[in-house]
Amino acid sequence: MIKAIKGFNDILPTQSAKWLQLEAILADVLGRYGYEHIRLPIVEQTDLFARAIGGATDIVEKEMYSFADKSEPPTPLTLRPEGTAGAVRAVIEHNLLRGDTPKLWYIGPMFRYERPQKGRYRQFHQLGVESFGSALPDADAELIAMTHLMWQALGLKDEMRLQLNSLGEIDERHAYREALVAYLTDKQDQLDEDSKRRLTTNPLRILDSKDASTQALLNDAPKLAEFLGTESMVHFEQVQDYLTALGIDFEINPHLVRGLDYYNKTVFEWVTDKLGSQATVCAGGRYDGLVGQLKSIGTNDDKSDKKPVKSEPAIGFAMGLERLLLLMEAVAPIADKPACDVFVVAHPDVYSAGISYAQNLRYSRPDVRVKMASATSLKAQMKKADKSGAALTVIIAQQELDDNTVSIKDMQTGEQQTVTQDWLSSKDNFSRK
Ligand code: ATP
Ligand code: MG
Numbered sequence: 001m002i003k004a005i006k007g008f009n010d011i012l013p014t015q016s017a018k019w020l021q022l023e024a025i026l027a028d029v030l031g032r033y034g035y036e037h038i039r040l041p042i043v044e045q046t047d048l049f050a051r052a053i054g055g056a057t058d059i060v061e062k063e064m065y066s067f068a069d070k071s072e073p074p075t076p077l078t079l080r081p082e083g084t085a086g087a088v089r090a091v092i093e094h095n096l097l098r099g100d101t102p103k104l105w106y107i108g109p110m111f112r113y114e115r116p117q118k119g120r121y122r123q124f125h126q127l128g129v130e131s132f133g134s135a136l137p138d139a140d141a142e143l144i145a146m147t148h149l150m151w152q153a154l155g156l157k158d159e160m161r162l163q164l165n166s167l168g169e170i171d172e173r174h175a176y177r178e179a180l181v182a183y184l185t186d187k188q189d190q191l192d193e194d195s196k197r198r199l200t201t202n203p204l205r206i207l208d209s210k211d212a213s214t215q216a217l218l219n220d221a222p223k224l225a226e227f228l229g230t231e232s233m234v235h236f237e238q239v240q241d242y243l244t245a246l247g248i249d250f251e252i253n254p255h256l257v258r259g260l261d262y263y264n265k266t267v268f269e270w271v272t273d274k275l276g277s278q279a280t281v282c283a284g285g286r287y288d289g290l291v292g293q294l295k296s297i298g299t300n301d302d303k304s305d306k307k308p309v310k311s312e313p314a315i316g317f318a319m320g321l322e323r324l325l326l327l328m329e330a331v332a333p334i335a336d337k338p339a340c341d342v343f344v345v346a347h348p349d350v351y352s353a354g355i356s357y358a359q360n361l362r363y364s365r366p367d368v369r370v371k372m373a374s375a376t377s378l379k380a381q382m383k384k385a386d387k388s389g390a391a392l393t394v395i396i397a398q399q400e401l402d403d404n405t406v407s408i409k410d411m412q413t414g415e416q417q418t419v420t421q422d423w424l425s426s427k428d429n430f431s432r433k
Helices: 013-032 046-053 058-063 084-093 137-154 170-185 193-201 203-208 212-218 230-245 290-295 321-331 348-364 378-388 398-403
Strands: 043-045 065-068 076-079 103-111 123-132 161-166 264-271 280-286 314-320 342-346 370-372 392-396 405-410 416-420
Touching: 013 103, 013 123, 013 137, 013 321, 043 046, 043 084, 046 058, 046 076, 046 084, 046 290, 084 103, 084 123, 084 290, 084 314, 123 137, 123 321, 137 230, 137 264, 137 280, 137 314, 161 230, 170 193, 170 203, 193 203, 203 212, 230 264, 264 314, 280 321, 314 321, 342 348, 342 378, 348 370, 348 392, 348 398, 378 392, 392 398, 398 405
Parallel strands: 342 370, 342 392
Antiparallel strands: 043 076, 065 076, 103 123, 123 314, 161 264, 264 280, 280 314, 392 405, 405 416
């Protein structure tokens, strides 16, 4: 038997109804903020991710699904591990920034080669949001406020804690990195293995190490906040002021650095206590340099150390839909919904009358979900009606046809009665639960 690949999950009908419900609620909130939907390819050139995310990140170092296609010469391609790089690529490619400041959202599968466990899969789903064109802190606050409204709409408001940090600008971060490396270099024997390696590849990631002795060492390390310039500080304070004005609680987490290279200034995460070590449900930040960086690929600016071609400020976030659903299940299990409200059973001799009845009912009652079984025996059809979870079964046989009636059976009480054929067209007689 050929099975699905490890970490790649089927989403079965009992689950998919919850997915649709979750997606509808999130799309509704996005619409209320004026965000527009964009659909992006699942595969991009490997280079796009390597450039955007950064070579020394977990994603690019070890998590990407990359392959060469059959073109000559073969093109290195990658299943998208995240959505921002592709969204920025599309925005540049289609000139969406010309005279406009797009606010976009997308939803779909992402792929990362990680160790599968609860809340961590190799194919998982994100809702991503990217807001272009504003360098001002109100844009940061708006995005965060929108996620806050999403938690409210999903009944998760009390489960989420907002953590904030500022990474400053690239030069500020570079200065900090040097100070951090200088501080840690002669103490590197006390670092965990990952952090030791990161000391040369991606030192900032050492800050979010889970290792206790590494964390102890960091207590006396230089602090990122001390390296922020006035502009970065003021920006960060204004974000906090807006959030306070909006009544949104937050914690400053000076060790929040995010795994991707493209962030600057504000970074944030929504975390929960209910999902173990898969605690982060939603994460994002500002990436003012990324548009310029991707625009400059292939130009001379790309090769030099000077600032890249004109960028466009932007900020975004992504949330993990599997984690959101796990959390919703943990807080208030979502009831399984039956696939139909009314089941129509028709004797095989008068089956065409049954089909017509069901079809007319679907026309006259768009609010009611009507299901039938195939034209087997009445008994076999009744069995399917029992299993279907329908609230009501309509039974049509020769007698009913002769009398211009139908029989209806309340599936909860088992009570059966004869009613006129148009009985169901009135909402007073039957409404969907
Ligand atoms: P983590 O620290 O848990 O690995 P991350 O920092 O790699 O997360 P991001 O790249 O910021 O995650 O992705 C945003 C969100 O997508 C995460 O907060 C999480 O909810 C979800 N996510 C990321 N990787 C996975 C995965 N492998 N399986 C399920 N959800 C994921
Ligand atoms: Mg990760």
